[in-house]
Amino acid sequence: FTDLDFCPRCGTSVYSDSKLIVYLLQKLGLEVDEVYIATDPDIEGEKIAYDVYTAISPFNQNIWRIELHEITRSELLSALNKKRHINWRLVEAEIYRRILDRLVGFSLSAKLQRAFGSKNLGIGRVQGPLLDFVVKRYYEHLSSRCKKICISSREPVKLTVCTCLDSSELVEKLRNTSTIELVRLREELVEIAPKPPYTTEELLADASNKLGLQAEATMKIAQELYEAGLITYHRTDCTYISNTGISIAKTYLRGRGLENFFTPRHWGEPGSHEAIRPVNPYDAEQLLRATEEGLVQLVIPLTSKHLALYDLIFKRFIASQMKPYRALKSRFKVVVNGFEIGELDLLVDIIDHGFDLVEKAKLYSELKNTERAVLAVESTRVFNSSRIPLYTEGDLVLLMKTHGIGRPSTYSKVIASLKRHGYIILSKVRQKVVPTKRGVLVHKYLVENYPKYLSVELTRRMERTIETISRGELEVHDAVVEVVAELLENNVLHASDLPADLYSYVSLRLTSNTLTTNTHVL
Numbered sequence: 001f002t003d004l005d006f007c008p009r010c011g012t013s014v015y016s017d018s019k020l021i022v023y024l025l026q027k028l029g030l031e032v033d034e035v036y037i038a039t040d041p042d043i044e045g046e047k048i049a050y051d052v053y054t055a056i057s058p059f060n061q062n063i064w065r066i067e068l069h070e071i072t073r074s075e076l077l078s079a080l081n082k083k084r085h086i087n088w089r090l091v092e093a094e095i096y097r098r099i100l101d102r103l104v105g106f107s108l109s110a111k112l113q114r115a116f117g118s119k120n121l122g123i124g125r126v127q128g129p130l131l132d133f134v135v136k137r138y139y140e141h142l143s144s145r146c147k148k149i150c151i152s153s154r155e156p157v158k159l160t161v162c163t164c165l166d167s168s169e170l171v172e173k174l175r176n177t178s179t180i181e182l183v184r185l186r187e188e189l190v191e192i193a194p195k196p197p198y199t200t201e202e203l204l205a206d207a208s209n210k211l212g213l214q215a216e217a218t219m220k221i222a223q224e225l226y227e228a229g230l231i232t233y234h235r236t237d238c239t240y241i242s243n244t245g246i247s248i249a250k251t252y253l254r255g256r257g258l259e260n261f262f263t264p265r266h267w268g269e270p271g272s273h274e275a276i277r278p279v280n281p282y283d284a285e286q287l288l289r290a291t292e293e294g295l296v297q298l299v300i301p302l303t304s305k306h307l308a309l310y311d312l313i314f315k316r317f318i319a320s321q322m323k324p325y326r327a328l329k330s331r332f333k334v335v336v337n338g339f340e341i342g343e344l345d346l347l348v349d350i351i352d353h354g355f356d357l358v359e360k361a362k363l364y365s366e367l368k369n370t371e372r373a374v375l376a377v378e379s380t381r382v383f384n385s386s387r388i389p390l391y392t393e394g395d396l397v398l399l400m401k402t403h404g405i406g407r408p409s410t411y412s413k414v415i416a417s418l419k420r421h422g423y424i425i426l427s428k429v430r431q432k433v434v435p436t437k438r439g440v441l442v443h444k445y446l447v448e449n450y451p452k453y454l455s456v457e458l459t460r461r462m463e464r465t466i467e468t469i470s471r472g473e474l475e476v477h478d479a480v481v482e483v484v485a486e487l488l489e490n491n492v493l494h495a496s497d498l499p500a501d502l503y504s505y506v507s508l509r510l511t512s513n514t515l516t517t518n519t520h521v522l
Helices: 020-030 041-058 073-080 088-116 128-143 169-177 202-213 215-227 242-257 282-290 304-320 394-404 411-420 437-447 456-470 474-491 500-511
Strands: 035-037 064-065 145-155 160-165 181-193 325-335 338-352 372-386 425-428 433-435
Touching: 020 041, 035 041, 035 145, 041 064, 073 394, 088 437, 088 456, 088 474, 128 145, 128 394, 128 411, 128 433, 128 437, 128 456, 145 169, 160 338, 169 338, 169 372, 202 304, 202 394, 215 304, 215 394, 242 304, 282 304, 282 338, 304 325, 338 394, 394 411, 394 433, 394 456, 411 425, 433 437, 437 500, 456 474, 474 500
Parallel strands: 035 064
Antiparallel strands: 145 160, 145 372, 181 325, 181 372, 325 338, 425 433
């Protein structure tokens, strides 16, 4: 906010004012020969770079834009050799995105606020489809309720088998079992290849499912790791690894005596970003030791969460530069008290090592060469569940990626927005996404009145329009006019909502056929 002396959201009068920062930048601009702006290397960062440029340009005309994909000396020197001017196409694309968010989001939010009599309601062009995913999955979850029984064994191997049952009588029979019987059905030799290094959505998903981190917390920690010079830029949908990255993996593997397992891969063609990877050949343990001994100086204190996320990124990257491993996989039929409750695929032996030396495989070597095994039961749990699980935050991120809505820089923000408005909460134990009563009611209102704005296809086309503008293939004012026309047509906006001159301009542009059709925008 710029025109108030208090926060419009929380009401506090205690806030940080950026005017002093702008003043200091302007003063520094007078004292140097050249200015280099190195905001984030994406369209949001380009718009911020433009804002910084407009603030400093009256004081220094020699202003350049550089991009840093990692905070290292070599990257800085490389970026300085690739200095450029502000890319106005990217700035326009970000301006359009902001206008789009406000036109669609503010208009729909105003409808919600009037309908429910609450100022704390809002919805946006990405939040709508995501809320639709959550609520629909919730109803599917409720319609597939069952009793789930989970039986854990203690010897000769520890494992847990779970199954959903409809019969209470069968649940009681299985609850009182003292053994689990595994009967081998077949055995095969399989080759398991490493996954590519992390992109943003994959990192958010794994951090949620493996570390229990919420998307917003993951992005905050990743931002701090990036600013500390430990990982590359973390808002990316590219899996590409540069020659520099490959050399980091080779150095690490050589130091561990694993050079024979090194298999360099670029994972695609160069794009605007690399995948998320470490910038030094230090694993989490080595990094912690180096900081404790003062060999590595960081601008942030390393917490357990920093190390856990770094470890996830590091192992995934190193594994991506190693050869596959071959293993024996056995399929077992699971029998409890004479009832077959499912099948399990278990790795029982590693035949030829590869990236499993870094990303450890779960191995059940006790079952190697076993035709039939009887396992002693350690515990049995019975609880209400469903055959269709609720989503985790990681699942929502992957949905946004799969359906082409949102971007790496906004995935966590969209989920945080649904939480802030009180539409979703996370279950306490399993951290599953559950819609609240408010979320269900808002979804019902949107389905009945504005179903088009819950559409994945509509939101996807909006994202494509942003990309089209960034390539210079569409004028931003044409795109805005078409959005306004679409909102008027669907009664999200009304003529009275717009300044008279803007409404006249939109009407004139449409009636004079200076626009083609609005199908490529909305």
